[in-house]
Amino acid sequence: MSAQGLPGAAPTIDQDGPATSRIGVGRRLAGLMRWEVLLLGILVALILVGTSLSKVFLSGANFANLTSAIGEVAIMALPMTLIIITGEIDLSVESMAGLAGAVLGWLWAAGVPLQIGIPMVLCVGIMGGLLNGLLVSRAALPSLVVTLGTLALFRGLANVVLGPRAISDFPSWFTGFGFGNVPGTSIPWTLAVFAVLAIVFVAVTHRTWLGRWVFATGKNKDASRYSGIRVDRVKLVLFAISGLIAALAGVLLAARFSSARADNGTGLTLTVVTIVVLGGVDINGGKGTIIGVILAAAVLAVLQSALRLSGISSEYQGVAVGLLLIVSVIAPQIARQTRTLLVRAAMGRHSPAGPNAPGEVVGR
Amino acid sequence: MTHGLAGDPPDPAGRAPGASVVASGATIALTGISKRFGATQALDDISLELRPGEVHGLVGENGAGKSTLVKILAGVYRPDSGSILVDGAPREISDPGTARSLGISVVHQEPRLFPDLSVAENVYLADPPSGRLGSVSWREMRRLSAALFDELDVRIDVTAPARGLSMADQQLVEIAKALSIDARVLVLDEPTASLSAHEVDRLFSIVERTRDRGVVVLFVSHRLDEIFRICDVATVFRDGRSIVTERISELTTADLVRHMVGRSVSLFPKADAHIGETLLEARGLARAGEFRDISFEVHAGEIVGLAGLVGAGRTEIARVLFGITQRTAGEVLLKGEPVRFASPSEALRAGVAYVPEDRHQDGLVLDFSIADNVTLPILPRLFPRLFVRRSTERALAQRYVDQLRVRTTGVDQLASALSGGNQQKVVLAKWLATEPLVLLLDEPTRGVDIGAKVEVHRIISDLASSGLGIVLISSDLPEALAMSDRIIVLHEGRITAEIPRDRATEEAVMFAATGQNPEDGVAEVPPDGR
Numbered sequence A: 001m002s003a004q005g006l007p008g009a010a011p012t013i014d015q016d017g018p019a020t021s022r023i024g025v026g027r028r029l030a031g032l033m034r035w036e037v038l039l040l041g042i043l044v045a046l047i048l049v050g051t052s053l054s055k056v057f058l059s060g061a062n063f064a065n066l067t068s069a070i071g072e073v074a075i076m077a078l079p080m081t082l083i084i085i086t087g088e089i090d091l092s093v094e095s096m097a098g099l100a101g102a103v104l105g106w107l108w109a110a111g112v113p114l115q116i117g118i119p120m121v122l123c124v125g126i127m128g129g130l131l132n133g134l135l136v137s138r139a140a141l142p143s144l145v146v147t148l149g150t151l152a153l154f155r156g157l158a159n160v161v162l163g164p165r166a167i168s169d170f171p172s173w174f175t176g177f178g179f180g181n182v183p184g185t186s187i188p189w190t191l192a193v194f195a196v197l198a199i200v201f202v203a204v205t206h207r208t209w210l211g212r213w214v215f216a217t218g219k220n221k222d223a224s225r226y227s228g229i230r231v232d233r234v235k236l237v238l239f240a241i242s243g244l245i246a247a248l249a250g251v252l253l254a255a256r257f258s259s260a261r262a263d264n265g266t267g268l269t270l271t272v273v274t275i276v277v278l279g280g281v282d283i284n285g286g287k288g289t290i291i292g293v294i295l296a297a298a299v300l301a302v303l304q305s306a307l308r309l310s311g312i313s314s315e316y317q318g319v320a321v322g323l324l325l326i327v328s329v330i331a332p333q334i335a336r337q338t339r340t341l342l343v344r345a346a347m348g349r350h351s352p353a354g355p356n357a358p359g360e361v362v363g364r
Numbered sequence B: 001m002t003h004g005l006a007g008d009p010p011d012p013a014g015r016a017p018g019a020s021v022v023a024s025g026a027t028i029a030l031t032g033i034s035k036r037f038g039a040t041q042a043l044d045d046i047s048l049e050l051r052p053g054e055v056h057g058l059v060g061e062n063g064a065g066k067s068t069l070v071k072i073l074a075g076v077y078r079p080d081s082g083s084i085l086v087d088g089a090p091r092e093i094s095d096p097g098t099a100r101s102l103g104i105s106v107v108h109q110e111p112r113l114f115p116d117l118s119v120a121e122n123v124y125l126a127d128p129p130s131g132r133l134g135s136v137s138w139r140e141m142r143r144l145s146a147a148l149f150d151e152l153d154v155r156i157d158v159t160a161p162a163r164g165l166s167m168a169d170q171q172l173v174e175i176a177k178a179l180s181i182d183a184r185v186l187v188l189d190e191p192t193a194s195l196s197a198h199e200v201d202r203l204f205s206i207v208e209r210t211r212d213r214g215v216v217v218l219f220v221s222h223r224l225d226e227i228f229r230i231c232d233v234a235t236v237f238r239d240g241r242s243i244v245t246e247r248i249s250e251l252t253t254a255d256l257v258r259h260m261v262g263r264s265v266s267l268f269p270k271a272d273a274h275i276g277e278t279l280l281e282a283r284g285l286a287r288a289g290e291f292r293d294i295s296f297e298v299h300a301g302e303i304v305g306l307a308g309l310v311g312a313g314r315t316e317i318a319r320v321l322f323g324i325t326q327r328t329a330g331e332v333l334l335k336g337e338p339v340r341f342a343s344p345s346e347a348l349r350a351g352v353a354y355v356p357e358d359r360h361q362d363g364l365v366l367d368f369s370i371a372d373n374v375t376l377p378i379l380p381r382l383f384p385r386l387f388v389r390r391s392t393e394r395a396l397a398q399r400y401v402d403q404l405r406v407r408t409t410g411v412d413q414l415a416s417a418l419s420g421g422n423q424q425k426v427v428l429a430k431w432l433a434t435e436p437l438v439l440l441l442d443e444p445t446r447g448v449d450i451g452a453k454v455e456v457h458r459i460i461s462d463l464a465s466s467g468l469g470i471v472l473i474s475s476d477l478p479e480a481l482a483m484s485d486r487i488i489v490l491h492e493g494r495i496t497a498e499i500p501r502d503r504a505t506e507e508a509v510m511f512a513a514t515g516q517n518p519e520d521g522v523a524e525v526p527p528d529g530r
């Protein structure tokens, strides 16, 4: 619980108030402290560092390399963003990706053509997502626990379906999705898929009322329900989409590895969550932008590539991702505080008295 | 008349002019207090003296700056300029802890309890009674808080968690919390806004006793009759300035209103509407543990008042009608068709809207702008092609902001930056925008100032005339009486009387509300609809 209910605490108040000319400079500085702007700065800096490290860095080959390595993760980060904004989380995505690959391999091995197999696998994803969503919204269980369970469950199912086998005799048009570029361009397929999805997610999240519903749900569940938003339905649909996209990521993974194995995708959830949080999405729900998450994915891709090019071993790359996750949770906090300080300094005011952060109030 | 005019600046020693006054001395003297939020000058050079043994009333329109002043006294905000003298010595009230140590005890406008702590823990959170070895004495805590609620004549389980308490009960817990401290200054910011007459009586007798002990009391309310009942002095704020401070005996209601709004206001323009077909009907409605045997009809063009004491089950009935909770017996008919709403969204689609009483919890997304809040329930209807048009939203919100006179820097301002009464106006706007068939209003004018209240009443009356069926829940008995075509009185979850407009008096309603036999002239239960 937040400090909100402490005795003497005032109702939720934005200490900063609206901008005025009096506080122009501080405001403008504070505006620059926007997390997305910072991310963009970091991205540019990393690219400069990378270029100075190696001439290969900006080459087309490295670009393809770098984007395809992050592609599946970035794709899964899109629905994850919305789920986290509603105040939930889906930890099961990596296992769903593994399960999707396993089922696809099994179907292929059983003689089912991919044109039928892929849609079937995507349906498996939706069903898995619906399972998560039903447990969270209908049974009112915490998503952290539910999806921790399905994280194990989906992986277990993948092992049941495929066992220790690896299916790798996929046709070349399929594996081409993993490696190749969109015909006539130098854009890797994974990047193209991500770009299309990203545009759809930006539009839906920030331009339609469906996105408004997601934010409202994350900011005040009760007021949303009273406003006729079916909060349960919103969550259910988001989990289903997350399952679908995870399955799609699983298909892309199988294509890129040219093999379907039960352990495909192990460990990716951590990276997905890292990207979302690095993107400035509040882990407590209610706040965030898709643009921030896209930038965060780019930062991570460039960082990994730079680390690889400078010969740092993959173990240490893992350490770097872990550090990044921690930093990205702390940094926006610091940015926000700096921002408040700047505004306050510009207004010539002292620090506020008493706890004023928005928080939980008594509900029914 | 000369009594401590707030405009009189005290001399440097903090003493007000006037020899006899110097003897007792102002316990709290505020001089030249200003406070600005961005573009809003919330307080502008306010001077005010609060004297022991006086209840000082503070009135003003929504957004006039009353709560801002209260929060400065509570140490939540620090003034941009000005000084505060406590017992003649300048003090900085830099945080709520300092306020408490100076003996300033505050009930804020919006209750803020810890939902997972018990009522007793909420009351004694800041200053728990200690047992042996300095540990918290839980038994003592329970005993003391139970005694406090006894004094308020409130039945409440002090060991139960605060979660799920009604607005009125939350407010009463905050009041008990303020009374639990042995305060020298008691500040009450609209403590009665969701209380019914009975609880107000009890509160006032406690306030009077407290005052007679020499405690300084600052009392904020939009119910002017209360100001006249309890206050010795009243100050009127307008647009962050102190307009007048006057002994209450020198004032009339009309004076107060004129000072507040700068014009005279005539009350309650309820029009006689043509009463049409039955829109909503409840038959033997019940929800275990809350209410039972509830039968009534709401016709087109009719305003049906639900009256009763706190805890009588009025809100609970509305919540079932709106699909938030489910009934355990009985049936509901909408235009003659049996309905059961599994969720508010079904109710809204069928044309039933509900203005909830708790604006922070259920009414608003505080972190959304005014425009975003107003359109939230109607987005799919407003934008059938999914994409939101800001200009449409803002225009719609602006219309209501103008009509209800919301004091704001613009429709893009966050709801959290509005004063309590202005937030309430946004809640109303939001539900009016749904253009329902049946409108359930739960304390629609809680914390709304007198000018805007008249406007709200006019809107309600107009809506009824245009053929809506309206259910009005209001603890403000004069409001319920003035607006309702028929009043249904509840006592402990059951209907005890149904009184038509021409026979509805305060006495008749209060009689039935306290569970006594209705006087003659009052329809007996059960009513046969009409």
Ligand SMILES: Nc1ncnc2c1ncn2[C@@H]1O[C@H](COP(=O)(O)OP(=O)(O)OP(=O)(O)O)[C@@H](O)[C@H]1O
Pocket (backbone or CB within 6 Å): A013, A014, A015, A016, A017, A018, B037, B038, B040, B041, B042, B060, B061, B062, B063, B064, B065, B066, B067, B068, B069, B109, B407, B408, B416, B417, B418, B419, B420, B421, B422, B447, B449
């Ligand atoms: N944190 C804030 N940020 C911006 N503006 C604010 C903030 N707090 C208050 N205001 C503005 O200051 C003005 C005074 O607000 P205040 O809450 O003191 O009014 P009030 O007299 O208590 O009104 P009400 O009767 O509605 O409770 C309002 O215009 C309000 O919008």
Ligand SMILES: [Mg+2]
Pocket (backbone or CB within 6 Å): B066, B067, B068, B109, B189, B419, B420, B421
């Ligand atoms: Mg107020």
